[in-house]
Amino acid sequence: MFWNEKIECMPQEELKKLQYDELKTLIEKLYNNNQFYHDRMEAKGVKPEDIKCLEDISKLPFMFKQDLRDYYPTKLFTVPNNQVVRYHVSSGTTGKPTLVGYTEGDIGYWSEALARSLTSAGIGPDDVLQVCYGYGLFTGGLGLHYGGEKVGATVLPASTGNSERQIELMMDLGVTAIACTPSYFIHLMGVAKKMGVDFRKDTKLRVAILGAEPWSESMKKKIEDETGVEAFDIYGTSEQAGPMFSDCPCHNGIHIAADIMYVEVIDPETEEILPPGEKGELVVTMLQKEAFPLVRYRIKDMTRILTDPCPCGRTSPRIERITGRSDDMLIVRGINVFPSQIEYTLMQIPEVGDQYMIYVTREGALDNMKIQVELKPEAFSDNMENMLKLRSRIESALKKYLNIAVVVELKEPGELPRFEGKAKRVIDNRVI
Ligand SMILES: [Zn+2]
Structure with missing residues (x-):
């Protein structure tokens, strides 16, 4: 099932052309309108006209988490304040918090990405989606909420905590899908057990959209074996917008919506771009971001890009499950x-x-x-x-x-x- 079949299954060449057009527009806008990007590009001796093909992205300078801190709160924003419709603030687990601003368009591409992911997990108008990510400064709750409503599901904004009540609501309202961190799902499994609730017999839960922290393939298996749900892995950090991209029913890597995000994997030491299949540090460029763009952002997640065709028919590149952050190592x-x-x-x-x-x-x-x-x-x-x-x-x-x-x-x-x-x-x- 597709949400946007035209883009999700677009032939490679067409997809690349779309990405290039988006990149070119973005770089021209940033170079001409934002001091930070202008200065960084000047320092590297690169101008918008040097970006002649998609691969020329490698000429552009990297951006780091430190830049987000140094230019806190809004110096990296590229739209006037009256166009910003929302803020989210990262948890700041590794230092000073970072602020992300969203225009209406930013909320739009974020929800679009989630609608594609939720549809690929089989979630639609007949589903009740319990969102147990935190609602608030953290992006998980509101992100999944908007995505769920976009695909027409009935969203239960449960947030975290009060776990017995969560299980009761799950049973009372016939919840079919849940979105939360894998560790919270495991916590709920423990609470259900204590309450004498069997996920298989006593609930209609079918799908779990789990993410926001690294988790292993064996933990996924354990969750699926013990509860009978199909677990999907969702990826996205607050800098990118929030959780956005997930694996498909083939479960062989996370499909990255290529019109929304361009991915590279580099060797963190030499900064060389690695070929598909080699593991390194993920570098992302957000092609449609308006309020708070990211160009070649070193996100510090370790993964590899998979380009072999996926049987589901989606043509977008995939990344392997995030096995850790280079920061977490x-x-x-x-x-x-x-x-x-x-x-x-x-x-x-x-x-x-x-x-x-x-x-x-x-x-x-x-x-x-x-x-x-x-x-x-x-x-x-x-x-x-x-x-x-x-x-x-x-x-x-x-x-x-x-x-x-x-x-x-x-x-x-x-x-x-x-x-x-x-x-x-x-x-x-x-x-x-
Ligand atoms: Zn697939």
Whole structure:
């Protein structure tokens, strides 16, 4: 099912031409009307007329998160204030918050992208969509809300929290689709279990649109096996607008609406553009953004571009599931460790439950990594010998995958903190 078949299935050459036309218009506007872009392009010795084809985008300078902070709050905006219809503010987990402004047109392309994603997940007028992303400064709630209404679904703006009530509403209103973070969905699974509610028997829930934090393929499998829902992976950060792009029913990568966002993957060290299939840092250019444009923005998410044709018929490029941010990468004893690798390894072990916490400390010059792992109720026992055996099995699995020794601490079911918003599973206590 398509929302906008003409664009979603447009032949490659036509799509490239459309992207080039959009890029050219955007760059001319920015060079002539905005001091920041004008100065950056001058410093790199590039003018709008140098952009003769889509690939010439590589001549343009990069933009960084730091630029968004340095020009806070509105110096990067390119429309008069009276055209700005909304602000969102990023959570600022890695520093000062960043402000994003939207024109009516910006809300329009954002909702359009979501309408395409929700339609590809089979959500339409007959569905009841429970949005349990936070409503407020965070983009998730209002983003999915507008997208849901655009495809004609009945939207339940549940936001986060009050989880028992969420489950009750899900049953009472015949909710068929839910949108939230994967960690909140797992939290809801736990709450439902305690209430004696079986997602399969007691609800009509069919689809879960999960995102806003990295999650692994094995966590997806676990969610699907335990609840019977089909989980889709949605991607988009507040700088881009909010959550926007998702995988299709073929589940082989996130389709990026090519008329809305141009994607490149670069080697974060050498800044060279990598060919499709190679993993690196995602760089995005928003082709239709009005209030707060982004050109070659280093978003710090690690992924690869997939260009082999998708059986669903969409011609847009896809990106592989985001496995971490280059910012999130931990360097432990000189080895790069992504929390997503740890999650992936843990989820392969049948006795392990849904919750874990990662602690990194430094004693003298030596980094230590400790991982607290919650066990499933049926796996936890008072038999010390069995518990020690299980612990060393988990430690070996992690050592094999991460190439560093890790100390594992087993926890009883329910002992670790639950997250109602974005999960914070890494505590890095090193003073560097
Ligand atoms: Zn597809």
